[in-house]
Amino acid sequence: MARLRLPVNQSPMDEAALIRAAQAGDQQAFASLVAGYDQQVLRLAYNLLRSPEEAADIYQEAFLRVHRNLAKFRFDCSFHTWLYRIVTNLCLDALRKKKVRKEEPAVVETSDGPRDRLETAPEQRADLDPQRKLLSRELRERIEAVLAGLTPRERLVFEMRHFEGMRLRAIGDSLGTTEEAAKNCLFRATQKMRAALGDFL
């Protein structure tokens, strides 16, 4: 079975050669291409959806779509932009679905009586994000709430700019919009955060 190579410092020339080889059916080249981007795609999906299963679904679907459509890639934009168009569409869909589902009650029934949903899964949450143990419970909940309160686009733009370090222009390109629209989205997101976290500052 082909082993995925870890990303090396790929110059655009190397990447173009990899893409052409993958377009010609070279599975090893495709695996190398995937390995150059998949960690950041997974991190984006994982942080946006806060669920390993949903992040894995996004990963799988994104790269299967890349594989299916790679022959249509014409180098009219960077591969990164093309890939992120696919990834951001999938993430937006998943966030929208999550928003519809999210009206789960904050208090759930357990054998010990009604309990806060967050208290029912402390082990899993600690496994999921050990760093967050450092934050106070109140602050953690507030951050969760404000992130959940953002629109899917605001959430995505914030994540891509703040955590992934993508330029607003590249974010706009991925979302099929302008740099200005991405900037406005980011502004709305951080205003909501300021309003929600003001008393912790």
Added chain:
Amino acid sequence: MNCDQLQSRIDAYIYGEMDFHEEEQFEVHASQCQACRHQIEQHRAMLRLISEAEVEPPRALLDQCRAGLRQSLAASSPSPGRWRTRLAGWLPAWGPVARPALACALLALAFFAGREVEQRRGLIPAGLDLARVRTIQGTGNGMVQIVLEEPHQRTIEGGLNDIDIERALLAAARQAPDPGMRVESVELLRNRCNRDDIRKAVLAALEQDESPIVRLRALDALRPHARETEVRQALSRVLARDSSPNVRVQAIDLLMDRYPADIVGTLQEVIRREEDEYVRTRILRALSQVRASPGVF
């Protein structure tokens, strides 16, 4: 820059998304306004807090995802019969632990046996990584026969008159995924546009290629043929439909080069819908050259 403007741009400033001039104005205002400096600090503190909520996916998740993707890709490849299933079918039932080991051993056996044969023929395969397994059959004497499908690269060399070179260039002009390669192909074909099939390929590039650079090269290649009806008709369609103003302007120039009076109708038609200011100017200039009015009466 006033306080409101500064506060609406704090994100752009912190993330380094301002141009030099805007950043200068921002910093000049901030240096003179304590309230704004406080706002910037608050914003930074808020972003630091949020940063603490960021998490790295566990490494095991990445490994799982990669393995899952490999499986899905292997499952979706159009091989006749799934080789894993076929292989499992004629392996003894030694349990799930021994079975993969035996499968690997058999594949290795086939690989080395195959390599010997290939070496004798002087063709050493690049390795199993590059191949897709099409069929696996036991040959009855303890050996297996595996049919591999491998992507091969072939180099052809020859003059532009060489039939293979010509075919490859025509194919590349039509379907190479890289626009740079399509440009190169059109360039190499340009002196042979007197041949019907080559002219048709270049006309197709002019009207159908996604890249404006390729369309411009095709247009240039057709320059010596601008008087031919087929080419003029294509140029008129380009003028009416092409999405690139640059290509439309070049089409006007080429059409005006010969028999400009022929295209007055087209120009009058196009200017009614033309939105690009520069293209409009060029059409008006062309119409005035042939002393025609921009309107249709």
